[in-house]
Each structure stands twice: as structure tokens, then as C-alpha cells.
Amino acid sequence: MKRLILLGASGSIGTQTLDVIRMHPDKFMLTAFGVGRNIDMFRRIQAEFPVSEATVEREEDAVLLRQEYPHMTILSGEEGMCSLAERRDYDILVNALVGFAGFLPTWHAIRSDHDVALANKETLVVGGELIDQALREHGRKLLPIDSEHSAIFQCLQGNQTSQVKRLIITASGGSFRRLSRDELRDVTVEQALAHPNWNMGAKITIDSATMMNKGFEVMEAHWLFGLPYEQIDVLMHPESIVHSMVEYRDHSVMAQLGNPDMRLPIQYALSWPDRFELEQEKPLDLAAVGSLHFSAPDTRRYPLLGLAYETAKKGGTLPAVLNGANEVANLAFREKEISFLDIEDILVRAVFRAGKKEVHDVQDLLDADAWGRGYADYLIRGTKQ
């Protein structure tokens, strides 16, 4: 029986994690959970998977819930999440948070000697260096939940990273993959949110359309698998059936395929090295799919992919700046304050303007994140005038 703490329980990955727990009540047990502002979801989770401790985003919601659930410990805010992550009595933290907010709980879980199943790629984009160091010091593991990284993780089983020639991360190209750059000028949030293959949260769907998400995945792969950026490639694959690949030094290429269903990588992160049954309405039928397509990414079409590589190679605090600015720009687009192409412009300018510093501690990351957010805010105010 694996005891889980789930943060981000009301989101897309969170609810699918609950589904995995629901399918395997003999294998997984929820020990504690955290949600954001969705208090109704809090009640439903607690009704189905009763726990003694949970956390919510706002203290005002916690006050209310403490009256409703007098026997529970109900925390709030960043402190609440970190406090859960530091508990002793669980086996793995499932981090399904969105954005840099996911960093600190991961950090505290590792330093309290826990493994983390990570859906929150920003943790590694921003704080890869510190997380990597903490993992070594505490002998803990990160189990990837992102479908691409789960694919690579599966392709690496029974092999060693020293035998790897390169990782090949596949990319659908997002909602606008059929549009030219000219046609991107007037796209709307609604169009951007209609991803062709995956049903994901809003933030990541926009990040997919700009390919910022793919750039972050390159960084995530770098930290998860310990390979230099020269050995991490991106390959366009519109069907999202091949979730990613590993090419070995004997030129054998291992690939992981499946119909888009995030429950698979979530479950694998929790069942590894075992595999459990997973009922699917429609398992992959390649004869029905008929054909799979592949092409090289066009970095002029997707400039943020090139920016991600550049920023990642420079390293230091620059990825934190890029991520902070992206969180602000992504939200501003969703709130219709800026256009789709403004996102790219803001990120290029933020990274260009930022001074690179080395990362010595968490404070350096918080500072860089704040600077990235602040500078993006400043640029957004500029576009609105």
C-alpha cells in the first residue's frame, strides 16, 4: 500500500490522480491533500477519501472548513502545502500544482526524505539545480508524470543513461500548429484552449500553443535524466501517439506509445517499477490510426523553443526569469490583456534584459521569479497604453 499526498487535487492532473487511486484502492491510499479555491471539490474529495489533514489556498476558506470539519487539521497557503510535504507518514508526494507555486512543496518533500511524482515541470525549470542537489543528498527520486517524460522514463527502463545518444521529445505543435505566423496575429484565447489531442489545464494548453511548454519540457528532461541540452531534441508529431523516444548509442530507438490519457503516466509514476491494470475505453489501435507523422520543428515558427534552449544553456537564474515572465504573460493572454504574439515578445525581452546570476539558494530563485514577473507586468502595461 502506497500512501500518497496529493497537492493540486482539484485540477486536471489532480482529479485524474484521484481516479487512479479509485481504481486501485488496494494499492494506493490518500494520506492528505491540498486544493486551491475549489471548496466544493474539497468536500467531495474528503467525502470519498477521508483524511485527517488537508490544505487550501486561502485562510478564509480554511476558517470556514474548520467549522465544517472539526476533527480535521485544515491548513492554508504555501505554508500549508509545505507543512503537508514535511509529514513523516507517507510514501510519495504527487505534485499536481501549476506554476512556480509547485517548487517549495517539492523542495520540502525531498528534504524530508520523500519521493515526488512530479507533474509540475516549473519545479525543475526554475529550480532544477537545487532540486538535483537535494535529491542526491537525500537519496530520493523524482517520478515524472508529464507524458513525454514518463515515456522517456519508460524507454530508459533496463538501460543506462550512459548508453543514451539522445532523448527525442515529441511535440504536437499545439492548438495553432496548422497556422502560419501571420495567421497567429488575431487568434483568441478560446481558439488557443482547444487543444487537438489533450484535454489539459488552461495554463499548459496556452503554453503548448506557444511551445513554451515544449521548451520547459526540454529543461525538465535535462534535470530528470541528467543529459546535456545537446542530447535533447524535439520532433514534431501531430498525432501525440508516440509520447517520446530515446535513441541509444547502438542507434536503437525506444519509443512509448499510447492514446492520450494522463492517467497512464500518473499511474506509472505510482506503480513503478510495476505496472497495474488501467481500464481504457479506447486503447491504442495503430491499424485504426493508420499513420503517424514526424517532422523537424521550425524554430522560426516557434521562437520560444529556441529561446528555451538558449536560456537553459545559459542557466543560472535565467530560466526562473523566463518562467516567471511566462506565468504573467500566459495569464494576461487568458485575461485578454495582450495578444497571442505579445507573449513571445514579452518573454524574449525579459530574458534579454535580465542579468544572469548563479543560484545559491531558494532566495535567488524567488528573486529571479519576482523580477521576471515584475518585468513582464511592466511590459504588459506598456502594450495596453
Add this chain to the structure above:
Amino acid sequence: MKRLILLGASGSIGTQTLDVIRMHPDKFMLTAFGVGRNIDMFRRIQAEFPVSEATVEREEDAVLLRQEYPHMTILSGEEGMCSLAERRDYDILVNALVGFAGFLPTWHAIRSDHDVALANKETLVVGGELIDQALREHGRKLLPIDSEHSAIFQCLQGNQTSQVKRLIITASGGSFRRLSRDELRDVTVEQALAHPNWNMGAKITIDSATMMNKGFEVMEAHWLFGLPYEQIDVLMHPESIVHSMVEYRDHSVMAQLGNPDMRLPIQYALSWPDRFELEQEKPLDLAAVGSLHFSAPDTRRYPLLGLAYETAKKGGTLPAVLNGANEVANLAFREKEISFLDIEDILVRAVFRAGKKEVHDVQDLLDADAWGRGYADYLIRGTKQ
């Protein structure tokens, strides 16, 4: 340093095995070898990889070679091959023989406590039951060299067969995959020998065109990986880039890809669980390939695939009959004694006519093989009248 004995050294797999040894002189050493009637090849191998013992098909060639190489022990015939297989001083037998002739050396190698890298699928088609038993008794391994089985073997690394839902063996469809059954009536040997993707020996290229080869691969997979025939599927894939796949119980599908190059599975069988460098002129570039196609096999178009499943499920001596009859019919087609479609007709009739017996010992296999050959001969004489 792994010490190898190579049987079938002058054939397609044999020469590519020598190429692998040549690339890794620090890792592999040739201890002994066997060739058929290609005496010139014997001389060239001995010049490059000098050994103290070797074997050839015919005693008359052995007599000649003993004079030329007075310090070598030179054997001949089936006995010669079995005698090499029984040596103590080597680590792995590479069986690159063609046809049922490959069975006895495998059998003797395992019973002398050796692992076998197996390119000879007829060994398992005919004698799977006995080989399986010998492997268990002697705690030895078969390492697959067939590209499909190597792919499956690679996809199984880090997983357990108890987690497997099904094996998916890919099939190019062979030289005539674009022809209808009507168009198959007048095809020639020369057309059949022009395989679109692989450059292989003559016998296996004809077996690919009839799909008898794929049927044999299904049986080989059954014995290699210990799964029932209901869990082994065939999927048409004309590009021969995805060499085969494994679907797990969580519906994750692992695939192994690469440009057609038999040196990869040969090397993997010898390097496993490690992977060594393998220089390729043209490693797989999926962006350049552009698209991969898949479809369900049409058993009316390829009746021998259906016959193989049927024969395999009935088991006993019937696969030996099928293989014996196929070796004769395949050769008769290559020698222009019968037409392409006659092959199918002969095999269907041979299996239908044969009485199924249980396999108790090697003699049962030899008898069934002889019966299959005899009956095919009889039918061939009939078609010629």
C-alpha cells in the same frame, strides 16, 4: 571479453556477426566457427579471426582444408556443428544457420550449459517445447537475433511478462505486398528475392513474401517470451522502421525503432544487458522518413499466417511438419519447380494430411520433419506431371 562460436558464418547473419566482432575486438572473440560449402569464405574468416577449430558442411571439403591448415581441427557435417556446440571454452553460440539444420546445435549448446544467440527461428518453430524444457533445466538463455524478437526483447527490459497484454509483431508484407492474390499467379523468383526493406538470405526472403516467415515469428515469440498465441498479434507496417511492440496491461505500448540493419539485433544479443556503440551510415531520422503506416493483416491475402496460428495452437509435431514441408516448397520455388502460390497449397495440404503427435524427444521432431519433407516432395512431383 565474450568468447563466441559462430555457426553459419558465411551467410547473411554470419558475415554481419563477423562485422560486429570486427567493430569490438576488445569485447568479442571468435573461438570457433562453421561454414557450409563456401570454402573461400572459410579461408578469409580464418585469416582474419584465426581459430584452432572449425567445421564445414561436407567431409570432402574438410579433407582438403586439413591439408591446408595442418594445425587446425577441422570437422564436418551435423556432427561437426554439434561437436563445436558442446565445447566448454566459450560463452555464447551464435546460431546463424538456415532451416531445421539449426536445431541440433542449439540443443547441444544449451545442454552443455551455454547461452545461444539465435537467428535460426526454425529451432523454436520445430522444437520449441524441447528447447524450452532444456533452457529451464540448464538455466540458460536464448538471446533473439531476429529483428522483431530483438525489438520485443528490448521492449521487455525493465518489465515483466506477467505485465504484458500482447506482443505486436510488425510485418512489412514482403516483396509482393502491393500485389493482389490474382497478381501473385505469375510472379518469379527474381521478383520475390527483391525485398523492399531488408537485404536477407534467399530462403527467408521467400518466406517473407509468403508470410510463412511471420507465422514462424509468431511461434518463435511464443517460445521465447512464454506467452499464449492469443496474446501475440501481427500488424502490417510497410516501412519496417518499428521492429515490433509490446502492449502492457496499463495500455502503455513500448516500441523499438531503427533503420533496417541486422547488425543492431546481432550486437544487442551479444552486448545485452549493455549496449555498445554501432556506427551506422544512416541512423534513423524520423523527420526524414516523414510517416509510418500501420494496418491489420489480411489473412485471406496471406493464408499462411492463418495456417501458422492454427498449426501452432494445435502444437505437437505439426509445426515440425509445416516447417519441413516449407523448406522443401521454398527451395522448389527457388529452383523454379513450382509456382509461388503452389507453396501455400503444398503447406496447407501437408498440415491437413499430417497426424498430430506429441513431442517426447528429438526423434519425434526428426520424424515429423522427414514426413513433412516427404509429403511436400510427393506433392511437388504431382504438380510437375
